[in-house]
Amino acid sequence: MSEKEKYTKLSALGEFGLIEHLTQGITHKNSSTLKGVGDDAAVLDYREKKMLVSTDMLIQGIHFDLSYTPLKHLGYKAVAVNVSDICAMNGIPKQITVSLALSNHFSVEGVEELYAGIYAACEQYGVDLVGGDTTSSVSGMCISVTVIGEAEGPEITCRNTARPNQLICVTGDLGAAYMGLQLLEREKSVFAGRSDAVQPDFSGYEYILERQLKPAARLDVVRLLREKKIVPASMIDISDGLASELMHICRQSGVGCNIYEEKIPIDYQTYKMAEELNMNATVCALSGGEDYELLFTAPLELFEELSVLEHISVIGHTCKASEGCYMTTRDGNTFELKAQGWANFKAPETAEK
Amino acid sequence: MSEKEKYTKLSALGEFGLIEHLTQGITHKNSSTLKGVGDDAAVLDYREKKMLVSTDMLIQGIHFDLSYTPLKHLGYKAVAVNVSDICAMNGIPKQITVSLALSNHFSVEGVEELYAGIYAACEQYGVDLVGGDTTSSVSGMCISVTVIGEAEGPEITCRNTARPNQLICVTGDLGAAYMGLQLLEREKSVFAGRSDAVQPDFSGYEYILERQLKPAARLDVVRLLREKKIVPASMIDISDGLASELMHICRQSGVGCNIYEEKIPIDYQTYKMAEELNMNATVCALSGGEDYELLFTAPLELFEELSVLEHISVIGHTCKASEGCYMTTRDGNTFELKAQGWANFKAPETAEK
Numbered sequence: 286m287s288e289k290e291k292y293t294k295l296s297a298l299g300e301f302g303l304i305e306h307l308t309q310g311i312t313h314k315n316s317s318t319l320k321g322v323g324d325d326a327a328v329l330d331y332r333e334k335k336m337l338v339s340t341d342m343l344i345q346g347i348h349f350d351l352s353y354t355p356l357k358h359l360g361y362k363a364v365a366v367n368v369s370d371i372c373a374m375n376g377i378p379k380q381i382t383v384s385l386a387l388s389n390h391f392s393v394e395g396v397e398e399l400y401a402g403i404y405a406a407c408e409q410y411g412v413d414l415v416g417g418d419t420t421s422s423v424s425g426m427c428i429s430v431t432v433i434g435e436a437e438g439p440e441i442t443c444r445n446t447a448r449p450n451q452l453i454c455v456t457g458d459l460g461a462a463y464m465g466l467q468l469l470e471r472e473k474s475v476f477a478g479r480s481d482a483v484q485p486d487f488s489g490y491e492y493i494l495e496r497q498l499k500p501a502a503r504l505d506v507v508r509l510l511r512e513k514k515i516v517p518a519s520m521i522d523i524s525d526g527l528a529s530e531l532m533h534i535c536r537q538s539g540v541g542c543n544i545y546e547e548k549i550p551i552d553y554q555t556y557k558m559a560e561e562l563n564m565n566a567t568v569c570a571l572s573g574g575e576d577y578e579l580l581f582t583a584p585l586e587l588f589e590e591l592s593v594l595e596h597i598s599v600i601g602h603t604c605k606a607s608e609g610c611y612m613t614t615r616d617g618n619t620f621e622l623k624a625q626g627w628a629n630f631k632a633p634e635t636a637e638k
Numbered sequence: 639m640s641e642k643e644k645y646t647k648l649s650a651l652g653e654f655g656l657i658e659h660l661t662q663g664i665t666h667k668n669s670s671t672l673k674g675v676g677d678d679a680a681v682l683d684y685r686e687k688k689m690l691v692s693t694d695m696l697i698q699g700i701h702f703d704l705s706y707t708p709l710k711h712l713g714y715k716a717v718a719v720n721v722s723d724i725c726a727m728n729g730i731p732k733q734i735t736v737s738l739a740l741s742n743h744f745s746v747e748g749v750e751e752l753y754a755g756i757y758a759a760c761e762q763y764g765v766d767l768v769g770g771d772t773t774s775s776v777s778g779m780c781i782s783v784t785v786i787g788e789a790e791g792p793e794i795t796c797r798n799t800a801r802p803n804q805l806i807c808v809t810g811d812l813g814a815a816y817m818g819l820q821l822l823e824r825e826k827s828v829f830a831g832r833s834d835a836v837q838p839d840f841s842g843y844e845y846i847l848e849r850q851l852k853p854a855a856r857l858d859v860v861r862l863l864r865e866k867k868i869v870p871a872s873m874i875d876i877s878d879g880l881a882s883e884l885m886h887i888c889r890q891s892g893v894g895c896n897i898y899e900e901k902i903p904i905d906y907q908t909y910k911m912a913e914e915l916n917m918n919a920t921v922c923a924l925s926g927g928e929d930y931e932l933l934f935t936a937p938l939e940l941f942e943e944l945s946v947l948e949h950i951s952v953i954g955h956t957c958k959a960s961e962g963c964y965m966t967t968r969d970g971n972t973f974e975l976k977a978q979g980w981a982n983f984k985a986p987e988t989a990e991k
Contacts, residue, residue, distance in 0.1 A: 319688065320796070323797075323798075323890075324727065324796050324797050324798075325692060325723040325724075325726035325727050325797070325873075325874060325875060326690040326691055326692035326723050326724055326726070326727045326729070326785075326787070327690065327691045327692070328688055328689070328690055328727070328789075328794060329688065329689040329690075329691060330688050330689065331684055331689060332685075332686070333685070335672065335681055335682065335683050336681070336682040336683065336684060336689065337679040337680065337681055337682075338679055338680045338682060338733070338735060338768065338769060338784075338786065339678060339679035339680070339735075339769060340735040340737050340769055340770060340771055340782070340784055341737070341771050342737040342738075342739060342771045342773055342780070342782060344739045344773055344774070344775050344776070344780070345776070346775075346776035346777075347739075347773060347774055347775065347776060348773070370678040370679050371678075371679055373678035373679070374677065374678050374679045374681070376679070380691070382691060382692075382693040382784060384693050384694070384695040384782050385695075386695060386697045386700075386780060415691065416691060416692060416693055417693060418693055418694050418695045418782075420695055420697055420700060420701070421697070421700055422697050422699075422700065422778075422780075423697070423698070423699035423700060423777075423778060424699075424776075424777035424778060425775075425776060425777060427695070427697070427739060427775075427780045427782075429693070429695060429737050429771075429780075429782035431691075431693055431735060431784040432679075433691065434679070436681075441681060443673070443677050444676075444677050444678070445676075445677075520678075521678060522678060537676075
């Protein structure tokens, strides 16, 4: 079958045809979804629950590189990073809207792949796709997702409610997504322009690649904490690196912190890749970004209960703001934490991602 | 003052600095806004009310041309077109989120202008800005807005609830925004490449220019109908031209329609510009798009009450689907209505906007 026969141009369906094609199989999972795609607006009913709203935009050439990002993974990721924001408020995601700008060169099959990823994430996180907008773009792709979630008032966790002498906890492990990105970028530059290039061998690095290409929101941890009746004192998700997010909590709550390098959870593959690239794995965890793990503080008396929970690591404690923000290294030195985060407005070629 | 001194680069503030700079003066107007910008998600409380959610994306080079679109107008328009979707459901808009992708070449002052327009629209429509995302773009600008509104259940108006033998009504006048676009495009091509060009003289065409550059959502009509205790049987906003939107209602409701050319409200400036460009003003009203007026159906017995209301024109009636969708022209002929709408996935150079 030739390329020409295999792919369908977007213009063959038109905007309304495309939307109908992509959304025809939708069924709603949540009772709060009264009406979804197909009118001027979706209709939702949250009754006595509070509603959480967050939005995130992914731009081609800034947040993703289509030369190595499978479209299905991209669709999944666009939903997961938004769901992660609802998790960071200790809420349960319920609905999303997806707006998409696409070049005319895109095929219907390409958009179907992207939506297959979006629907897979909706399934995974129990979310209904209730609306969106599809338009053409003169250049790259742009995906804008808005997520709506629910929570009872008292369980909502903010960034500005940490207090001195609380435990600092993180979920999962850190730095892996950044190492995955470095690996993909390295292979891309190695293979650039080589027509004899074969698919690179990523064996032994599957985990860090998945962390970059298909990150997961920690809805499992939100559910686990509910089950254990633990409400964090403050919480944020780690999208820009541990240091940057911890600084957000400290600054907004007016507290200081002390974390311990040896307690920061880092996967074996992250260490291995960092070594290969002559980088420091702890620095990757502190500043790498895109981990989408949760960072939270909790009362000291929960130490025993928290430290035995799967997927949760206690990495330090908060203190008075006047004591500053420090990390104690493996060799017993301390150094001041600085927010590195993600330099969004550097020129793209120097930006970290 | 040189250009260099006058403008501040985005990189001087960074992402978080920019967001803080742009959102520091926010105060909330609505009791349903519990927490706005500054955390992982906004927190809203709609209690017994239903919630309406809609989203729209504007892309540089597709939906707007920065060579003649003032940034302040663009910001205003991005909010207004979203508010219009909530109006089309007979709801009251309450909150918006704004995601923005910007080239690094953009200045802080430019973004301030854009936000001045966004805030002006928020003020106009009583809406709270509660969140968003700001990122860089490798090429053009992209603005994605999500709007959330409220309504009691029974007053919500959908597209699929028109019945035969109802009045078809539109608000305001049609075709003006399209004529404004034609005027701007003509002046742009006249002045292209001329260094001696002076500002074009738009006098006599202020109205159609404003309709294109700074469209208004008909929240005033939604409020008027509430005051009169009139609930439309079905409603949609006219973003893609009267014909296309009427087809949406007819198709989704399973009805036909008959409208009268002489009843379609068209402004004098629209007629004048259409004549100058050798176009048919009725065709502009049917297919022009971007009017953001409301199109609704209502029971026949409301004819007298509706026809005396300001800003509302009765233009025809619905019938059985088997009778088809027709317009009766001024000279008494009938022709079948076709949805032209906005050809979003044509190649940009041939797309209508």
